[in-house]
Amino acid sequence: MAEFAIRAEALSKQYQIGQLLRRHDTMRDQIASAARAVAHLDFERKPRETIWAIKDVSFEIDQGEIVGIIGRNGAGKTTLLRLLSRISEPTSGYADVRGRLRSLLEVGTGFHAELTGRENIYLNGAILGMRRAEVSRKFDEIVEFAGVEKFLDTPVKRYSSGMYVRLAFSVAAHLEPEILIVDEVLAVGDVEFQRKCLGKMESIGAAGRTVVFVSHSMPTILRLCERVILLDAGRKIADGSAGSVVAQYLHAQAGLSPAHREWPDPERAPGGDVARFVSVRVMDANGATAETLDVREPVGIELVFDVLRPDTPFVPWIALYNENDAHVFSAMDTDPVWHEPREPGRYTSVAWIPENLLNEGTIVVSPSLNTFASGGRAILQASANQAVSFQVFDAAEGDTARGNYPGVWSAPVRPMLRWTTSSERAEARVR
């Protein structure tokens, strides 16, 4: 039975607004207000405005879990990490932490520009809580991971920003605490290095250590975490499987469309006098509505619509866009049956997007019903712009188009192609 690694009970942190805006009072202010108070000019103390950065947050994280924390800017994610790391104190509530906890809220905390790479490794190690002997033991590994062998005795102020970040992360990555807390540090560094970092984080999780991880990158969260906690305005509003919480966040917080949309009132449903939508949904291979889908699964887009007039032919059509508004592709039903008008009634069409075609991220679907007129014109009979959306994620198990590469993969699609390679043996090769 796994024991808890972190157990938070009604954890809360209150800030005075003045503390956030104007970081430090001067003595003059204090003396002046004291003087006013004495002179009875300012007898009543004005209550300062306060804000709860974190309010009544409770959760329990078991040993060995990798938990993601998501939420909008200002939702309290960083405050929560700071409380767990003992950097600031909660105003009320408590959290029990089992074992050594190390936090990585910033890459390169305490690096000194004037010191050399070698000196900074030791300094940073000590700051992060490593013993000197431990740093010495892992020194070669740290240097190799960062790839800065040649510049070890150069002051880090002469490093490129990439080298600096690599070295800093490398020291931190070789910590071996029971609990590691990471705040969006992977957003820095080049693609190649991000890949290494992600791999390192995964191996930390695989080694049975607990990782709490804040990120704005939903594909990264989906890849690394099984469980996600969603914060909003300082409160925990969801805690559950990564797929469902990420979907809830994207739909509710970021204003994205749901995976299932219905128009119960025909008057308000998209369409005209030829045809009208009833509902649209995203489903998995078993026909269940799905908000997040593994890239290895086919995706079904189900369009339910009413045909109102028996005299106009039209074709069901879908257009897919990704989170960057790039047009991924459009597709229509090419069955010749659509060349002729259909009988009035309720129809259900499902478009199956094959597995291993879409890239990771958000896909927004805009379905429509189109009549093709002469001269290449299309007449929109019904159009439900951005009706539904879903998330595609890659579990990074090595059997997708990614192979074993966990880094950034751009472009709207990521098809798995059939590759063939032939070779000719070099005759002159001396063995």
Add this chain to the structure above:
Amino acid sequence: MSTPAASRDPAQRVFRVKPSRPFFSLDVRELLQYHELLYFLVWRDVKVRYKQTALGVLWAVIQPFAAMVIFSIIFGRLANIQSPYGVPYPLFVFTGLLPWQYFSSCLTSSAQSVSGNANLVTKVYFPRLIVPLAAIVSPLIDFMFAFIVLLGLFVFYSYPPHWHAVAIPVFLGMALLTAFGAGLWLSALNVRYRDIPYVMPFIVQIWFFLTPVIYPVTLVPPRFHWIIALNPMSGVIDGFRWAVLGRGLPHYGVYALSALMGLCFTVSGLWYFKRVERTFADVI
């Protein structure tokens, strides 16, 4: 649930993050666990201080030496302050300057210590006391170098050392205690009130003249010695001088009262520092 046996294993020990009690709490064991961080912070300060300076550590020697020359000319010659017991004035003033300069650089570096390490305080947990502690340890390195100059002066004036010198560590300890106490107050106050750096030059200068550095304690009538001794640095400097030069009578009363005052500084400093340290990361 954790058993007593499991709690001894650091991997299983449960720590509770909660609002701390306002009363005084000092976790010495934890402080000891972080001794390597103290070492590295001191090492960083010393290393960085002299990087890119042409003369490097020589500055640790030049500064007190130059001050000694200036004071010897102004006070020894022009103002004609007599050093007691026929000690050459330069030697007399240098034995005062040595602990004083240690103390004044402690004050300056302590005051900036916590706010200067804001990037650490807001990003990593460690016992905050390590920071002002490091600020009083690193000036010790300069003190060592300046001490070599003192030995040189002994040779130059063919002045024989005295067995009183065994008491040097006692007075050095008093200097550390006083510097730590004052540093705790200044470093914690400076997190909230950034006026401290502007006030520091005045504090250091006034304190300097209130302390018998350039004049002997014997200049003050003995019935006022207790007032002098309320300044813990008086006892430190007079005692250090007595130990190093080996002349004159020890002012035990002054030393005792000064030591007590130094202890008061540290205890009250610890109390204030521990009281406000939990808000450092929020206020800094």
